[in-house]
Amino acid sequence: xxxxxxxxxxxxxxxxxxxxxxxxxxxxxxxxxxxxxxxxxxxxxxxxxxxxxxxxxxxxxxxxxxxxxxxxxxxxxxxxxxxxxxxxxxxxxxxxxxxxxxxxxxxxxxxxxxxxxxxxxxxxxxxxxxxxxxxxxxxxxxxxxxxxxxxxxxxxxxxxxxxxxxxxxxxxxxxxxxxxxxxxxxxxxxxxxxxxxxxxxxxxxx
Numbered sequence: 001x002x003x004x005x006x007x008x009x010x011x012x013x014x015x016x017x018x019x020x021x022x023x024x025x026x027x028x029x030x031x032x033x034x035x036x037x038x039x040x041x042x043x044x045x046x047x048x049x050x051x052x053x054x055x056x057x058x059x060x061x062x063x064x065x066x067x068x069x070x071x072x073x074x075x076x077x078x079x080x081x082x083x084x085x086x087x088x089x090x091x092x093x094x095x096x097x098x099x100x101x102x103x104x105x106x107x108x109x110x111x112x113x114x115x116x117x118x119x120x121x122x123x124x125x126x127x128x129x130x131x132x133x134x135x136x137x138x139x140x141x142x143x144x145x146x147x148x149x150x151x152x153x154x155x156x157x158x159x160x161x162x163x164x165x166x167x168x169x170x171x172x173x174x175x176x177x178x179x180x181x182x183x184x185x186x187x188x189x190x191x192x193x194x195x196x197x198x199x200x201x202x203x204x205x206x
Contacts, residue, residue: 030095
């Protein structure tokens with residue numbers, strides 16, 4: 001998020017605050033739901049959501065052309081509440097489970113016409129960073145963090161995210177879209193295999 005902060009200047013301040021608030025609130029709700037209910041009852045949704053979000057990202061240019069979305073960034077005034085609601089729902093998932101949240105947020109922002117992929121990714125970094133940060137605070141307060149895993153993962157995530165941010169704006173948009181699609185479909189395949197692989201079926205495994 002810090003490495004791509006310069007790109008955020010291209011995002012209109014109105015849209016920044018309109019979507020940042022529901023993102024933070026959604027992360028808070030998601031974190032509380034995770035603490036209160038656990039995640040086992042909804043894990044089966046993860047691969048479907050990641051796969052669906054990636055498909056929407058793939059189809060976004062065609063959908064935008066059909067609706068004339070490239071004429072101007074952002075939605076009509078009447079649809080602003082819809083934009084806030086979409087981000088709020090995505091943020092709840094991000095605070096609750098979080099798997100593939102980057103792909104889902106990129107898809108949501110693209111469909112909301114927030115610009116091309118070079119503009120969407122930094123905005124995604126801000127929103128997901130804030131909503132996940134709020135969720136982590138909730139988990140810390142409730143004592144749900146396994147610090148033996150959490151600290152190394154946090155350090156690795158911060159270093160990897162900063163180094164990855166250096167590539168933002170330097171990669172051809174078509175290549176960046178292809179990378180996002182590959183990661184999205186790869187994550188979906190991994191979660192499908194993890195949750196529905198042979199070892200999970202009644203007739204599979206040992």
